[in-house]
Amino acid sequence: MLPPPDVEYLLAHRLLADPNALRRDVVLELVGRPCRYAELRDALKVKGDVKLTRALRHLEDDGIVDQRVDASRRPPVMSYELGPLGRLVLIRMLQMIPAEESARILLRGRAADRAEA
Secondary structure (H helix, E strand, O other): OOOOOOHHHHHHHHHHHOOOOHHHHHHHHOOOOOEOHHHHHHHHOOOOHHHHHHHHHHHHHOOOEEEEEEOOOOOOEEEEEEOHHHHHHHHHHHHHHHHHHHHHHHHHHHHHHHHHO
């Protein structure tokens, strides 16, 4: 089943607008390499496993992150990586970040102008 057209824009907006940056940080941490759960937890300095578990499940449900199981090893090793949709979402996020920062700067400037008036 193919995702709806332009779904990567919607997902990128959602990640950038989320006040909790953990999901966005997970996506950025997975760029270019898969990571095991403990690696993600340590790299992101997450306090409490529940937060990271929820973030990963949400990203999996959206199709951004894939969970891989290497059953050839004992015990089996699970890792997370960006899926095809996740890579598109990442590209869109990186395109949107400069626009988002520019808008924040503009709004700060307008607020400062109003305060001076």
